[in-house]
Amino acid sequence: MSADPVENHEPLERQLRQLIAHFDLLAHRLMLERPTSFGSEVEVSRQEGRAVIVLGRKGPTIMSDLARILNLALSTATNTIDKLVAKELVERGRVDEDRRIVQVGLSEKGQRLYESFLECQLAMGRSMLEALSPGEREIFLELMAKMTQPHPGSVEHEMEHAARSHGA
Numbered sequence: 001m002s003a004d005p006v007e008n009h010e011p012l013e014r015q016l017r018q019l020i021a022h023f024d025l026l027a028h029r030l031m032l033e034r035p036t037s038f039g040s041e042v043e044v045s046r047q048e049g050r051a052v053i054v055l056g057r058k059g060p061t062i063m064s065d066l067a068r069i070l071n072l073a074l075s076t077a078t079n080t081i082d083k084l085v086a087k088e089l090v091e092r093g094r095v096d097e098d099r100r101i102v103q104v105g106l107s108e109k110g111q112r113l114y115e116s117f118l119e120c121q122l123a124m125g126r127s128m129l130e131a132l133s134p135g136e137r138e139i140f141l142e143l144m145a146k147m148t149q150p151h152p153g154s155v156e157h158e159m160e161h162a163a164r165s166h167g168a
Helices: 005-033 046-058 063-070 074-086 108-129 134-147 155-167
Strands: 090-095 098-106
Touching (some): 046 063, 046 074, 046 090, 046 098, 046 108, 063 074, 063 098, 074 090, 098 108
Antiparallel strands (some): 090 098
């Protein structure tokens, strides 16, 4: 005799509610701990901050690639970069091999802002991981890696599949 399907969903529903409650508490805690200035006199929007982080991690990047990574239309990414150029955080250039291609990268001021972002992220991560034992940290990180893997049908999965197909 098979188990009642409703019974099988009850633990998942309870766990789902617990997960959401924990995420809410964690997000609230991180927002309280997050400095607003990041050691900089320049204010940036969330989208501008994401662009600074991507450019800080990847280095100079072609605009179309940046738009794809940020999951933005090219025009929206261009508008974001325009604002960052005006704030002297990003510099634009052309690729020597094809002058039509626009490449963007962090200025010295942008690099300093990125380093401030990075310090803040590391401090927040440290504060979360310090609550766990070394063994719990390993398990937590393995579970996070598993949960953040692109699942079949997701945009990320399709992009990875397309990249592998074009690279072959």
